[in-house]
Amino acid sequence: MKTALKVTLGLVAALALIAPASAQTYKPEYKISTVVGAPFPWGLMAERWATIVKDKSGGKINMKVYPGASLVGGDQTKEFTAMRQGVIDMAVGSTINWSPQVAELNLFSLPFLMPDHKAIDAITQGPAGKKIFEIIGSKDVVPLAWGENGFREISNSKRDVKKPEDLKGLKIRVVGSPLYNETFTALGANPTQMSWADAQPALSTGAVDGQENPLTIFTVAKLHTVGQKHVTLWGYVADPLIFAVSKPVWDTFSPADQQILREAAVDAAKYGVEIARKGITAADPSVLKEIEGLGVTITRLTPEEQKAFQAATKPVYDKWKARIGADLVTQAEKSVAAR
Structure with a gap:
């Protein structure tokens, strides 16, 4: 009986050791x-x-x-x-x-x-x-x-945007980041922070004039139905x-x-x-054509026009480069230059 008890206790101990290793909850x-x-x-x-x-x-x-x-x-x-x-x-x-x-x-x-x-x-x-x-x-x-x-492209209900001055006074919905507030303020716009859930009703009622988002958001959310008739391809951030x-x-x-x-x-x-x-590249512009087919004007900036936006936002860039970490940003800049 003693021998049998020892064997039983040994088996219990062995199972106790095995169970945690094999069990997955x-x-x-x-x-x-x-x-x-x-x-x-x-x-x-x-x-x-x-x-x-x-x-x-x-x-x-x-x-x-x-x-x-x-x-x-x-x-x-x-x-x-x-x-x-x-x-x-x-x-x-x-x-x-x-x-x-x-x-x-x-x-x-x-x-x-x-x-x-x-x-x-x-x-x-x-x-x-x-x-x-x-x-x-x-x-x-x-x-x-x-x-x-x-890439986040900009749209609005008022006018084509080809230069920073075209953004002056426009109420633009932006995400909840101070960097976006400062960027659009530098461009003369009136940035308004709100969640995406609140953005579409605000566009519909005219509480805001425009927004910035990838074009996939524009098409799936049917933003042309809430007054967004002017899109500018500027690729300012991704x-x-x-x-x-x-x-x-x-x-x-x-x-x-x-x-x-x-x-x-x-x-x-x-x-x-x-x-x-898909659909937004030079090789495949199908989404761009789809948007234009909805009666939306798409503005494509020339290199010179884009440089004007870069110049207007450079103070914001420099300020935030220091905040983010100059070494990290410099490394990113080097990777971009070497691409």
Whole structure:
């Protein structure tokens, strides 16, 4: 009997050691926060991430997209903080919306830093992008991949914008960032900060005259129906997106699951970049033609006209370069120049 008892106790002890290593507890659902959902490219890439992860995990990791920044009461600038606290499991987040908590992300909002898509890639895939991921990783958020929301072009209901003077007095909806306020103030406009959920009604009623967003937002949201009849292609800033997981949540996954999440994010990000750029390039201007077909005038700036906007915003650029970190911005500038 003593021998049998020893054997039994030994087996219990062995099972106790084995169980924690083999058991994996999953939530019934992991929440992904986004500002906009499908059919916007932003939402589509988040859904693609969830689909790939569910498939590769054999249905063990179920992720659901919550658009409209609904997990933070619609205040998109609180998303990063909620992730740090583990309130939000995952996000495909905007560099603009996270910049209040991660000052270095203001890099992408420096006016006219990135003249083309190759410049965006040179920064996100280069030393500056790597450094930014290290900074985010030190704040209890695990960044996995760079997606894209696209260049932010300006539209309004009043007139064509070809020079800074054309913006004088126009009420322009901007995101909740002081850098955007200062940029549009320097151009003579009247910037008004509000969430995207509030922006469309404000455009409809004329409470604001215009807005700045990627053209994919313009087409899907049908902004031509709320008076936006004048679009200027100036590519003054771009908005890379970041696939990320809250570190408290990340730490609950096994290394194998973490690899699934990371690889799926990379795949979904590539898909997102592709659809964000579709139809707005010289090789494929289909979206631009679609917008013009809606009775919207598209203004394409000459190099000289664009330089006038750059000159008007240079004091803002220089001021924020120091705030963001001169070394980081210089590195980004070098990557752009070498592209």
